[in-house]
Amino acid sequence: MRLLTLAAAIGLAFGVNTAQAEPVNLTLSGGNPGGLWSLLGAGIDRAVKQSDPNSVVTYQATGGGFANIGLLGANRTDTGLVHNAEVKIALAGEEPFKAPVNNMRAIGYMYNWAPMHFFLAKSIADEYNIDSLDDLATAKAPVRIGVNRSGNITSNVALFMLEQAGLTTEAVEANGGRIVQAGANDQAELLKDGRIDIVTNGVFVLHSSFRAIDENNEVIVLDIPQNVIDATNARFGTQTYTIPGGSYSNQPNDVETSALGALLVATDQMEEETAYDLTKALIANVDEIKAVHGSMKALTPELMADQDVLPFHPGAERAYREAGLLK
Incomplete structure (x- = not known):
């Protein structure tokens, strides 16, 4: 009996010392x-x-x-x-x-x-000499800007970045343009059909939706001013990210932006x-x-x-x- 009790005590102590974590x-x-x-x-x-x-x-x-x-x-x-x-x-x-x-x-x-991309129809870029987000405001081009649906975070971020570049909804409309809310795939179709001029979204570089935009349309990737990136990162906790030059057909240089x-x-x-x-x-x-x-x-x-x-x-x-x- 004494031996059994001692063995049990040793076994209990051993079990305590080697206890495994509970499964997650x-x-x-x-x-x-x-x-x-x-x-x-x-x-x-x-x-x-x-x-x-x-x-x-x-x-x-x-x-x-x-x-x-x-x-x-x-x-x-x-x-x-x-x-x-x-x-x-x-x-x-x-x-x-x-x-x-x-x-x-x-x-x-x-x-x-997941960097924010701003694709602009090359015909508009050439006509108004636009290569940066803030150029849209100063050029006063009548652009129709696609942003994601309300409730999708990229919509919040895109609208904020546009505002920081001087393109409030009121400014866009005053220039003869408008904000169009549509999902990523819908934006691509609207651009292809000539019903919007800009596609915005925040997913991975060369995501399938971005490749389709690049392959089916003549677009450029707009540069983002540093002050817009800084304000966006402070507002949303995003981080600065570089879209490597050559990622898209008409994007020879690196483009810095904010990434989700x-x-x-x-x-x-x-x-x-x-x-x-x-x-x-x-x-x-x-x-x-x-x-x-x-x-x-x-x-x-x-x-x-x-x-x-x-x-x-x-x-x-x-x-x-x-x-x-x-x-």
């Missing part, structure tokens, strides 16, 4: 089914499974970043993908939010390379150990996320930790510090 079991609110964010959801799930086969991240399709912030704010999802610009709007309690959303905590960046990024976000209700285990798994198995799409090849643990839009969740911060990614 979380929901992740993303975007449309089949889109990049759904692929990221699958990659994140594979990453946590590499660290613990019993872990699971269940992806749920939503209307995108603004919807995900609403779910996070109401503690109706564990994690969500959100754009940095959407976070800034939510923290300020601006439309579409009725009050500041303050319970969000960052797990890490997933990407920060996407973060994986939790709430302050998530247990510290859960956030720690999640982040540690993403750091260790980042290749699982990179593999979901060619546009994700630049993702690194260093990038994941390189954000200041939101406070890190304490568990995520601990994981990054242990990995030497935060000081």
